[in-house]
Amino acid sequence: MIGAEELRECCGIVGVSLSGGNSSLPIYYGLYALQHRGQESAGIAVCENGEINVLRGMGLVYEVFDERKLELLRGNNGIGHVRYSTTGASRIENAQPLVLDFRGGSIAIAHNGNLVNTQELRRELEREGRVFHTDSDSEVIAQLLVKELMRHDLLTAIKELMLRLRGSYSFVMLVNDALVAVRDPLGFRPLCIGEFNNGYVVASETAAIDVLGGRFLQDVPPGEVVIFKDGELLERHRLYKASNTAHCVFEYIYFARADSVLDGRLVYDVRLKIGKRLAEEHPAEADIVTPVPDSGVTFAIGYARHSNIPYMEGFIKNRYVGRTFIMPEQRMRDVAVRLKLNVVRRNVEDKRVIVVDDSIVRGTTSRKIANYIRRGGAREVHFRVGSPPIIAPCYMGIDMSTREELIAANHDVDEICRLIEADTLGYLSLEGLVAAIGLPARSLCLGCLTGRYPIEIPGEVCILRQLTLSQF
Ligand code: SF4
Structure with missing residues (x-):
């Protein structure tokens, strides 16, 4: 993925x-x-x-x-x-x-x-x-x-x-x-x-x-x-x-299709608003805004519209790549990744590029993306992320690694920026995310973003909900 x-x-x-x-x-x-x-x-x-x-x-x-x-x-x-x-x-x-x-x-x-x-x-x-x-x-x-x-x-x-x-x-x-x-x-x-x-x-x-x-x-x-x-x-x-719901915010950020309506909200609209908010919170002097396809596309459109910086595709994704083999040599491993995502050199060459993605989990893919775009000739790479930092694991059905593997659980934003080798890095704020979704924070699950979960999980902090289930 x-x-x-x-x-x-x-x-x-x-x-x-x-x-x-x-x-x-x-x-x-x-x-x-x-x-x-x-x-x-x-x-x-x-x-x-x-x-x-x-x-x-x-x-x-x-x-x-x-x-x-x-x-x-x-x-x-x-x-x-x-x-x-x-x-x-x-x-x-x-x-x-x-x-x-x-x-x-x-x-x-x-x-x-x-x-x-x-x-x-x-x-x-x-x-x-x-x-x-x-x-x-x-x-x-x-x-x-x-x-x-x-x-x-x-x-x-x-x-x-x-x-x-x-x-x-x-x-x-x-x-x-x-x-x-x-x-x-x-x-x-x-x-x-x-x-x-x-x-x-x-x-x-x-x-x-x-x-x-x-x-x-x-x-x-x-x-x-x-x-x-x-x-x-x-x-x-x-x-x-329950006293409050706990809709998973990652359904809006990433999982659901943009053409789906979740709890009364068109996912596409939420993602556009996230892009706009990201542009407000983390502006950058740049020549183009480019998404990491496909998940960053709608955020990037929202960002570009709001910042008046042209939207342009810096990557093309190959949709027909199935399983690639485990390659023993680095050179061949790079081939496998480029097979999935290739840089449109002409679009990024000599440009200051804002790259928009939905999230950073371990940071390894973000680093590769920043490097590709730089090798494609970009002068500057400004990474923008449509979610707040993921600092804790999910226990409710999303596979997103353990705390040890989550880059934001162990590093602050400046360190992550250095680790992924970007010039600047900006994450959407928690308030920005909640505002873009348009539901009160108490109706959402924000567990992986705050480390505080809406249900009791051994060894974790449980907040927000008095889980008083009233029986009908
Ligand atoms: S912890 Fe994160 S990914 Fe898991 S349900 Fe809550 S918001 Fe969704």
Whole structure:
């Protein structure tokens, strides 16, 4: 990944319920629209005549499925998943949807997020004799739900389940032939509902609804469960309500597609505002503003517009690069990186260049970018970053390294500027980010930017939220 170096989302999810016809094709295209949220594996589960059929595989959506396979997955109600692993190794057993059979039927689950109490829950379930087949936290959710379903009706079982889960979770499930969507009470990860003429779609992002030609209805409110079956919305209940939400700010900065609307805000607009704010906070005398593609593009447009400095592409990204081999020689390693990102020499030669990226994680990619542009003939390199410094890890489903690896956890801005070999460096302020998103800080998760988290994590500081969940 270029741009947000090694900053990876864990998953994208889709659920479709139709009054007639086959749900697997819209799920397939929905997953295609969410491919940016996970590229390691993809899977679809559908229910036909009370039986859940699932197909999962390693790779991109189009690599896992073809027309013949989709034809075999028949059913009005279904769910799908694209995955990048944050917990659980990258292997087929951990691919989702995960299916479990139990005395009352079968369930399939597709989960986006990360629990912080997985070990505790897993140990408890193992003590009760339950056997795990994967090391993912999604199986913990599935096993816990099965346990509750043995004792309660569906709604009460989900209520009990949510009471036990700590962390971020948006999921879609098939419980026999019902499609169930759940968003955690703090709303860390997005989840939204759209409507077709003959049914409904639930997806991580509105872009998936748009691609399917659906009408966006609304976000699933944090703490809510929505149940669909055969194209009907049967029930919806806001089971828990927290004093404040904790939407992940990196969904706005990086993960979500710019054409998605998250909690009422078009991501593209937020990114433009971030660029404008960055220009206000960190102006520079320069000849061009250039993005690190693709993640820096909208910020750079906002920066350029506000500063009246021309926007110009200094890099071209090769979108067709798959896996590159581990190269033993430095020269060949450089080839692999240039294959992904090449400098447009004519645009940067003899210029003072403002380079805009979304974040700096370890700093290694930023240094390479600064060096490339300098080797391309730039006179000065001014690095601007569309997020505040990342000083602490994420426990809620974003893979962004440990504290030791995070450059901003161990160095101040001047030191980072020297380390990445830029002439100047400017990060967006926390206030600037909150203002650009346009939600109060208390509604956002800022854990990795402040080191203070909205949920209890052993060894970390918990602030902001009195997690008083009021039961409806
Ligand atoms: S810690 Fe950072 S990346 Fe993780 S959920 Fe919070 S804002 Fe998002």
